[in-house]
Amino acid sequence: MKTQAAFSNRFQSFSERNSNLLRLLAVFVIVFAFFAITKQGAFLKPETFASMAVQLPEYSILALGVALTLISGGIDLSVVGIANLAGILMALFLSTAATDAAPDAVPLYIAGAAAIGFLVGLSCGAFNGLLVSRFRIPPILATMGTMQIFTGLAIVITEGKSVSGLVPAYEHGINSALFGWLPVPLLMFIACAAWVSFVLNKTNYGQKLYMLGTNEKAAAFSGIHTNTVLMKTYIYSGLLAIVASLIMMGRNASAKADTGSSYTLQCVLICVLGGVKTEGGFGKVSGIVVAVLILQTISTGLNLFREINNFYRGLIWGAVLVAVLIANCIIEQKEQAKLMKKLSMEEAAEA
Incomplete structure (x- = not known):
């Protein structure tokens, strides 16, 4: 119990010191202002914001699943x-x-x-969890392998072709808007984000997940069944992938094995930009939401520049990911230096 309290206090103090959300909000304001000024006529339109609200939910929900696995100290590359x-x-x-x-x-x-769909998500997530928890395969390798397995199965089933001919009622329901202006996919993302936030902050599982990501061995010695927590985490990631799949299928009016091929990189970028620590133990849904808004604003804004080809999109996302990783490393080093200086001053004062 003392170990659990120590973990909790450590996480709480680190959370209080963390200013990533404020930095994200500042970046969002800057990005939004840039496109609002440079492309005022095209950017500041209701149609633009409606398009953003429809586009962001599917990869944002996938990012929530990836975030859970990152907090555990792993990663899930198989969500797409x-x-x-x-x-x-x-x-x-x-x-x-x-x-x-x-x-x-x-x-x-x-x-x-x-x-x-949910049965598939449950089975695939459990398979990932089994590989990571029971067979102790590194998560990045396990989910990279299962990504190829799941994609390969989809290609074999369809022979690389798309599956269309969905019932109109489904397409209409997914693509409809509540009150005429609130898209159903956005509501689904809000519901998923609220659920993940509740799970992380208000349940024993959430506390155990943070403790596991901080130090797996210490978590195990404190009485936490780490394998059970890992299984739940990858199952939750698989189930969130199904919610995103429902949106993708309805928006495209079809399903294909290579749909959203760029989403894996975007999910990782969202998590890293949103403050989820790649080594595990820390991450907030609020940071992920703001990161989603930033990336969707950049994506929409870039579309307004005709001279920027869409083929540069992957290059831009990769460059942003590397830049964020470097910035996080520098900021974390500075924060650690300040903390060590503060601790040394306190020890000197006590002496």
């Missing part, structure tokens, strides 16, 4: 593969079983497709 595999199976079910169904039965078929 899980989402595409589940999307293909759900699309096949809807395109074959529900196309000729009576209107009253369509909601049942949609619920059945969603159940298939």
Whole structure:
């Protein structure tokens, strides 16, 4: 119990010292102001913000799952593969079983497709968790391998083709807007973000996850079943991937094995930019949300510059990721130096 209290106090003190959220908000204001000034006529339009609200939820929900695994001290690179595999199976079910169904039965078929998706997410997440917790395979290698497995299965099932012909009721439901202005995908992201925040901050699992990411051996000695926590973490990541898959399938009106191929890099970038420590033990949903807003603003703003080709997008995201990692390293070194100086002064005063 003393060890758990020490972990909790350590995390709390580090959380209080962390100013990453304020820095993120400042960056968001700067980025937003830049595009608002340079592309005022095109950027400051209701249509632009509506487009942003529709585009950001799918990879943002995937990023929430990646964030959970990063906090545990691991990573999940297979989220896009899980989402595409589940999307293909759900699309096949809807395109074959529900196309000729009576209107009253369509909601049942949609619920059945969603159940298939969540079963896939549960199974894939559990498989990842088993590899990481039971067989002790490094998470980056385990999920890189399963990413190829899940993507390969999707390609084998579809022979590389897209699966279309979804029931119109599903497409209409996913792409609709509450009150005429609040997109359903955005509501789904808000619900997922709220759930992840609750799990991290208000449950025993969340406290154990932070402790596990801080020091796995110490967490185990304090009585935490680390394998159980890891299994839950990768299962949660798989289930969040299915929520994103539902949005991707509805927005594209189809499912394909290579949908969202750039999302893996974006998810990692969102987590790192949002303050999730790559070595584990720290991360906040609020930081992830602001990071999502920053990246979506940059993405939308870049689209307004016709001279910037879309082929440069991966180059830009990679450069931003490296720059953020370097900046975080410098900031963390400065904070550690200040902390050590403060501790040495306190020890000198006590002496």
